[in-house]
Amino acid sequence: MSVPLYQAKAEMFRTLGHPVRIRVLELLQDGPRPVRDLLAEIDVEASNLSQQLAVLRRAGVVASFREGALVMYALGTPDVADLLAAGRRILGAVLTDRDGLLVELRAQE
Amino acid sequence: MSVPLYQAKAEMFRTLGHPVRIRVLELLQDGPRPVRDLLAEIDVEASNLSQQLAVLRRAGVVASFREGALVMYALGTPDVADLLAAGRRILGAVLTDRDGLLVELRAQE
DNA sequence: TCTTCAGTTGCGAAAATCCGCAACTCGCTC
């Protein structure tokens, strides 16, 4: 058995386990966006964002392509949105109320 | 904003981002189990398993309780199963066929 | 009580992540 299945799953989840990467995915839910935009909304160094995008790209979670002078990013598959939604649901179930995050969560759903 | 929401989400995903922890959760999908059983099926040192269980416990993903001489573990919420299922789906979408994992995946669904 | 079995915790070393700085590549425009 090459690369056990449960290890592949673990890598998939670990790929999402970073604040910047989560934000990127949430932004991409609304459709493709140029790095430019992501950078404007996320407040992180350009090189840092680029590295996080590379992680997502290597995992196949997002895809990138050029459009004129800009580089665009998009979700690799719409299923990603489902995963994020499932994550939100668990968070709701898990933090009964650790310091008010619940409110924010509800507002976003 | 205390602990931004996207950071909480990232931590949630990172919690699942470990082969042993994934296996534990998959085993717990079928109902509560004693550490004893998990240890028998996972092939990892007892202390290591205990540490991974602690990670899941701290995140609220699983809960533990004693039953006689044994310590039992169970999913903190059934929603966890949904998350795992969503992960499986993405994996299917993402690895078009990186070395045959797809077959295993299909068999398990 | 003294053991023993079931798990957990502490600790330290090895490995992996994270992140800023600097250098580089690639289109585009002048």
Next chain:
DNA sequence: GAGCGAGTTGCGGATTTTCGCAACTGAAGA
């Protein structure tokens, strides 16, 4: 073709994870 704006890559250093060993706690039996 020189310069520029948009991103990426390389490189360390700091931080975080991971994991085995050894010591410890707690319940149940002898």
